[in-house]
Amino acid sequence: MRVFVSRGTHLGRLSIPAKLVYTIFLAFIIVGALSSYLLYAARIGASLRGPAPSVAARYVDSAAPAAAPEAATAPGPALDLPPEPSGEAARAAAAPSDAKWPFVLDVFHQHLFSVSVVFLIVAHLFMLTRLAGWLSGTVIVIAGLSALAHVLAPVLIHLTGGLLWLMPWTGGLMGASWAAMIVWSLGAMWLGWGLANGD
DSSP, rough: HHHHHHTTOOOSSSHHHHHHHHHHHHHHHHHHHHHHHHHHHHOSSSOOOSSSSSSHHSSSSOOOOOOOOOOOSSSOOOOOOOOOOOTHHHHHHHHHTTTHHHHHHHHHHHHHHHHHHHHHHHHHHHTTTTTOOOHHHHHHHHHHHHHHHHHHHHHHHHSSSSOHHHHHHHHHHHHHHHHHHHHHHHHHHHOOOTTTTTT
């Protein structure tokens, strides 16, 4: 950790082997981000509520209550049936099943750990670019909070049946802020961006 608190340390001053390690790591992240985009396009698409693929089809249970059978045309014996449920009972009867909850929990659990670890590493490299504290801090906060919101989005969408806009908005903000950290880190490492800022 000493390297992250030392004022004289900058990505541009690292040894070539260290630069290669970090560059290969960031290349993996770039390819991983591209594969995430392709998965989103295939599994979620651009639609929020439309037919599959869409955000609603992916994360919201859609089991509808069984339709009432049509009345028989031929007369028959009268049946003594209980009254139809109304109010809260009707809403509970019509509530969707929770069939997708294990899937949503799986997605949440896996991404909670993997995204947080990648964020930790990318943010640490970004800190080594020695940008002004207010600027790097702002980018890191936006990148971290948007990533957390994006990881939480499937759970919130599933539990509410709404908030579908969370997926594209948090994903877009996360993508833009992470891309800024990655691009600036690569530029600082190989082109010396920021070396003139007191380092």
